[in-house]
Amino acid sequence: MADPVTGNLVACDLCGAKLAAHASYVVRIDVFADPSLPPTDGADLAGLDFDAAMAQIAAEAAHLTADDLQDGVHRRFEHRLCPRCHKRFLANPLGKPRDVRPASN
Numbered sequence: 645m646a647d648p649v650t651g652n653l654v655a656c657d658l659c660g661a662k663l664a665a666h667a668s669y670v671v672r673i674d675v676f677a678d679p680s681l682p683p684t685d686g687a688d689l690a691g692l693d694f695d696a697a698m699a700q701i702a703a704e705a706a707h708l709t710a711d712d713l714q715d716g717v718h719r720r721f722e723h724r725l726c727p728r729c730h731k732r733f734l735a736n737p738l739g740k741p742r743d744v745r746p747a748s749n
């Protein structure tokens with residue numbers, strides 16, 4: 645049963661802190677391919693073999709899992725953060741740098 649004072653408790657997805665839902669932040673991230681089409685000219689379109697192009701796409705997709713296909717189209721992440729982690733997240737939403745270690749001197 646929900647505590648009448650704190651309401652529903654949730655856990656911060658970064659530090660694991662338990663806090664009231666109303667005091668937490670939701671981070672929702674949508675990752676999707678840019679919907680714009682690659683530039684084409686008349687020659688490309690005239691030379692396009694639609695059936696061959698579809699066959700190639702189907703062949704390329706055949707060895708991919710449903711998750712792979714979905715990843716290529718759209719991914720949505722949703723996380724819960726405590727106020728402290730929320731502040732740190734906003735300061736660096738992409739978590740840069742990922743692979744570079746900061747110089748120490």
Ligand SMILES: [Zn+2]
Binds near residue numbers: 659725727729
């Ligand atoms: Zn946290």
